[in-house]
């Protein structure tokens with residue numbers, strides 16, 4: 001979403017006659033996906049806790065010899081809970097409060113996702129913190145980093161994964177205590193039994209002028225790992241890796257059936273590409289893709305420049321959400337939540 005404009009979907013629906021809208025949508029989005037209905041318990045829980053739930057099903061021909069394998073994938077599109085300038089005098093308190101508030105909110109969302117029967121859920125890039133990499137400041141943002149294996153976020157999600165028999169993909173800012181506290185942009189993959197299956201580190205780092213995340217971490221060293229889970233083989237292509245077709249290809253070569261793209265991206269950097277890249281990857285590599293972006297505008301205490309040609313400012317831009325899932329036949333879910 002940019003400014004007052006909410007979404008292509010909403011605009012098309014508003015301005016096209018229904019018969020033309022159906023045809024335009026068929027061409028833009030491929031085969032129709034079916035909208036899933038959720039129980040009144042799920043709906044009222046979401047309303048009470050101030051989030052929305054949307055679900056869609058992709059259809060496939062039933063085979064005679066093999067039973068259908070239905071995998072329910074969840075994508076959490078969220079915004080930070082406290083402003084980055086929250087009136088907490090001590091920055092360390094701020095870290096504690098922001099992370100705690102986010103963990104609480106995400107636990108609530110995962111509780112509801114479990115009621116929707118979700119098997120594999122993925123959070124957005126660096127979900128435990130504001131997307132502060134645009135500031136290039138070390139403090140206090142690097143204090144959000146934590147161990148992938150036994151940090152507080154992983155511990156919490158291990159409990160939830162076990163409780164709900166759910167695979168959880170948790171993209172965090174990782175501090176690798178075994179190697180000099182080096183930082184990485186990492187997705188932790190937690191199995192449905194609550195064990196850490198492994199990690200996958202972001203392998204393409206944006207360096208677009210002075211928006212330069214290599215201030216914090218360099219290209220990951222975990223290759224294009226694919227994790228065998230109870231529900232299928234999954235890979236994680238973090239944010240900027242989305243721009244590189246060879247990156248998507250390698251997850252496919254390594255056997256991925258679903259590739260997640262946890263992201264944090266804003267209109268000026270990527271919005272026209274967003275709806276193409278993960279969808280194209282699904283078609284080109286014959287797997288499902290799940291592109292997840294955060295929402296909201298995050299205002300930082302100090303001004304910074306961020307490769308948009310503007311004078312120094314305090315926000316990186318608007319995170320336009322628009323998360324979606326795409327299938328190998330090119331069909332995709334609509335964008336109904338921003």
Ligand SMILES: NC(=O)NCCC(=O)O
Pocket residue numbers: 125206238239240241263264265266269270
């Ligand atoms: N987080 C991140 O990699 N942002 C890059 C923005 C983009 O190119 O989508």
